[in-house]
Amino acid sequence: MLPRSIAARSTRFSSAPQLQRLSTRCPRTHSLLLPSRIYHSRSSFIAGAKTHKAARWRLPQPATKRSLTTKPLPSTQSRFVRFCYRSAAYCGSVVLITGAVITAFFIYDATTYKNDPSNEEITVSELALHPRRGGPKNLPIASVLVDDDDQEGREMQTQKYKPKLVILGTGWGSVALLKGLNPDDYHITVVSPSNYFLFTPMLPSATVGTLELRSLVEPVRRIITRVKGHFLKAQAEDVDFSEKLVEVSALGPNGEKQHFYLPYDKLVIGVGSITNPHGVQGLENCHFLKDVSDARKIRNTVIRNLEAACLPTTSDEERKRLLSFVISGGGPTGVEFAAELFDMLNEDLCNYFPKILRSEISVHVIQSRGHILNTYDEALSRYAEARFAHDHVDVLTNSRVKEVQPDKILFTQKDEETGKIVTKELPMGFCLWSTGVSQTEFCQKLAKKLDGQNNKHALETDSHLRLIGAPLGDVYAIGDCSTVQNNVSDHILTFLRTLAWEKGKDPQQMEISYKDWRSVAKRVKQRFPQASDHLRRLDRLFEQYDKDKSGKLDFGELHELLHQIDSKLTSLPATAQRAHQQGQYLARKLNKIAHAAPGMRLNEMDYGDLDEAVYKAFEYKHLGSLAYIGNAAVFDINGLNFSGGLLAVYLWRSVYFAQSVSFRTRVLMAMDWTKRALFGRGEYTTCVYRSNILTAPHRHDELLDKTQQP
């Protein structure tokens, strides 16, 4: 609708006799596109305004009506009035559109409420309700699950007779695998003690309340619906490779552990890692940061310390100790946590807590190497150190923690100049232990059982990710719990030896021409894609190792060449990136195998080499590293370094935003960042340490919280 005064003024002309005169005298003026500069003058506007009132009285009705039609856009002489008209129209339309969106939302929202409880017929196989017993320990064998017969277009039933794929763990590796699998190829069962996937890179942010913990998790049951999988909240205890059974334990209905077997045709191990204790004593006085519950505990301890520091009974010395936050480990996790903690203390805290706290807070990072973020480019770790220095975050390099006591931490520090090692102590109220990873008990158990497992830190796989020592093609391992063997020389030499024996030759006498060397190199590249980088100039390598310049490599020379390559290959990093790539790779391969398998079986081909037959070996592609360091961020992407302030932070956020696991978590993250901007972190609001005595009437004196140890 037009603003009233404009509508009224237009009346003046429609009723004035001049108007008719004008229309006949200048027939072409009807085009209202006349350039305004020429036709406008301030006086005419005033004149219009003067006649305005009288006109309204004469003919008010038509004006009002006309303003609602799709008649030509109204025109006035005043730029201001036109501007107003436009603004009003835009404003109105924004309101209308917003209104429409809100209405649509409510209508949509209403459809999300279900009114009638569904009352379908449920069929459950007898075997699912009463599983038979068996296996080496005579435990129940879960060969059929309660949802194998779930209806909904009998979808589950078509899966029932497919090869059983069991996936252990719901971390980065397993979830990437789940997201890549075709829906109808396998009967998929996921086993994990955590029923959600956790977006670990954001965990340090969630710790201090920048993000909600719930925004970082995606329920596994939601992820598996696409592949019509099953989920058991349980923990793998052992694997019987010969009978193809995973021994699983779960909390039963009365809270006691119950063991049972889960049969598999293919097993994927993606159980991740645990924190490396490095043999340090007193880690029960530390916090860890691996899981949602850890983040919550850290939050609560930080708040408890701050609140305790405000009490009149707390001495000055104790206050300083309570507010001394120590982070052991200067890797990305430790650094990001230190940065987030500092932000929280610096941005949100000083507004609400007594000022004395702010001045007595200290944050320390203890790092065993010479620099923090030592896996990053040196320029970046320098930038991070400078940033921390500016923020008064205390970085202690070349320092190793010796012992953690409840109220202090003992560490040795090497003087960079003198090389002397001195033991120091640091009073602390909070310590985060974040110093690399080591193997879970389950993996240790498997490694002991299998031949060819020599790595203390992870399960070894070949470059097709098959677990070494297990029957070929039955068991795969991905992510933090695994490492890909880099035994180029062993593999090739065994291969050549076999070849030689077959030809009846003594392998030690074997001589390799440049042509042979090229085909060996091709085999290496295929089998160990990671080695390709070191096999670029085959001719140079050949020349270099052909020490006697005979034009041929003898066995010793070849051995040395391959050994050199081995030593250049580093083991894969324990990162989400690697786990994700391995999961994706395995999904692609398992999809191919599922389609190839029936044909293979018909041709009676050797099933064992199916992996190699259908798909290439796994190759890790490093995409870069990034870290958040206190209102700044550093990137190390394919050799391209970038570090900077807020802009980098936004970039850092958008990388994770894009990487985030689902549309749902993306929206939640955006909401959280908005909340942080609007209301601060709100960290100090949540305090689950209060015991429930207010509600449990019988234990009133526990109303105050007890210190909870990790």
Place this chain on the structure above:
Amino acid sequence: MLPRSIAARSTRFSSAPQLQRLSTRCPRTHSLLLPSRIYHSRSSFIAGAKTHKAARWRLPQPATKRSLTTKPLPSTQSRFVRFCYRSAAYCGSVVLITGAVITAFFIYDATTYKNDPSNEEITVSELALHPRRGGPKNLPIASVLVDDDDQEGREMQTQKYKPKLVILGTGWGSVALLKGLNPDDYHITVVSPSNYFLFTPMLPSATVGTLELRSLVEPVRRIITRVKGHFLKAQAEDVDFSEKLVEVSALGPNGEKQHFYLPYDKLVIGVGSITNPHGVQGLENCHFLKDVSDARKIRNTVIRNLEAACLPTTSDEERKRLLSFVISGGGPTGVEFAAELFDMLNEDLCNYFPKILRSEISVHVIQSRGHILNTYDEALSRYAEARFAHDHVDVLTNSRVKEVQPDKILFTQKDEETGKIVTKELPMGFCLWSTGVSQTEFCQKLAKKLDGQNNKHALETDSHLRLIGAPLGDVYAIGDCSTVQNNVSDHILTFLRTLAWEKGKDPQQMEISYKDWRSVAKRVKQRFPQASDHLRRLDRLFEQYDKDKSGKLDFGELHELLHQIDSKLTSLPATAQRAHQQGQYLARKLNKIAHAAPGMRLNEMDYGDLDEAVYKAFEYKHLGSLAYIGNAAVFDINGLNFSGGLLAVYLWRSVYFAQSVSFRTRVLMAMDWTKRALFGRGEYTTCVYRSNILTAPHRHDELLDKTQQP
């Protein structure tokens, strides 16, 4: 910007010689408000289009420039084109505005990051760091706090010498008080074991994940900044009324309890209540719902049961038991929780869990009265019951819980027809105990110490909310922990007796005329506003109780009359509404007292009656009750009943939305509801029961969660 074709067409006129002619021949056409209907014709538009191209070649530059000016709005003859133009303009502006809003947000967001740690000088009084000891138990006395001297315009310092107001608790009552107090009248210290205010009415929703727990809490430190108050996370243990000291205990730096005194000039007790055990055994097997941590525990237990029900080792019988959810108590909290639980199980669950779970789930409400929601209008409780019947929520009325065992609940049920009482048992996997409130230990201690405290369930106050038995005007009690004495007859008779004695008369002989009666009634109304309703028709009452029709009431008759009024007065409900009103009332009174006090002291008036002198007695105004019952809601607002489906739910939400404590919580709630609509409740994602063994390397076998008892 204008669409290109329109801009180009306008060129035609600016370059054509006609234009000059027109401008001189019709000097008044510059008013562009000419009614378009008259001047437009389809042919002229076509003509315009024809000359268009030529014009562009002749003078392209000015055209482009002109289209960016504020020249008259473009006009064409086609309604469709005009419509398109308008739409495009609106659409563009929406995009621009949205863009501007986002940009503005980012700019704002950037300002919320603080770059430089503040390095002000902090002065803290010596007495705050080393408090002197004293009081009956020779504990430290916190007469000065560490933030009393905080700078920021020396604001805190002006408070330092104001009367000390100590507020115990951070619930509905205390927060309403804090929000109503003037900033500069008192030195305010808030003491509570919880450092947040909890919006209890929404707690049942948060339990199942419809709302985030964080959206329901508001940090106390944020609330107290306005009044420049202090907060101590501690628990009141006792009060020494003669020395005006509160004994407080807090968790010290090493996690041990530390006691100290907090001196007050005025003390407000708002410590709430605890759940009423009703003497039932086995409540350790129940959950309660009073606090954030309770809600989290409930969430986890529900999920744990669902996950356990999916295990192959769980028998059919156990599965049914695990999925039997029992709610003891059919009041608003119990009913709302049952409804939310049912919603969650019905809406979100069946999509992700095996179907068999849905068909074996049962929800039971055990209610001791004949109806659920028995404090509401009967029509509403009927509606709620019908709704539950439709949803297959089992309502057991006239039933009393006898004992709760870990896996079942024993209760007695009275047959409504025969009146016989039979004992029944119900297997259950989860039990919520929500059956009314009783007194905290702290309040019991105070009640025992003071004269005139006869109520077993709450601290008694007079109608000015002053704690009975404590020195007049020193101590107030509000909210669930308190009740206002309705001793009209005692009060008036004592008053009359004193009057009689003063006049040397025997009170028993006293006779009261109608005029006297009116002044007595006036006194009653003033002192007991709650009784006003029962004192509407003074003449009728007088007639009724003047049994000997003497025209006068003798002492016995008056006593009976007042006693009757007493019996009609019910005690105030233990609701947020009441606590809120009492907090508001007390804030207003304390503000008045602060301003009156200096004058009073000058005139050496009796400080004791200041309350009555400055402000009226407290009167509770019931605004209504509402409850959410499974995609429907019931309202009982000032006698007006309303019940209905989704529309009522939205209304229900908006009531709480409006009532919500701050803009922050309001935004968070809106976000949560949006999340629910978009992604479901996400309940089954959070599971903090996983122990931290993945992170704590030394206790691997605890990886599976242990049942945690409330």
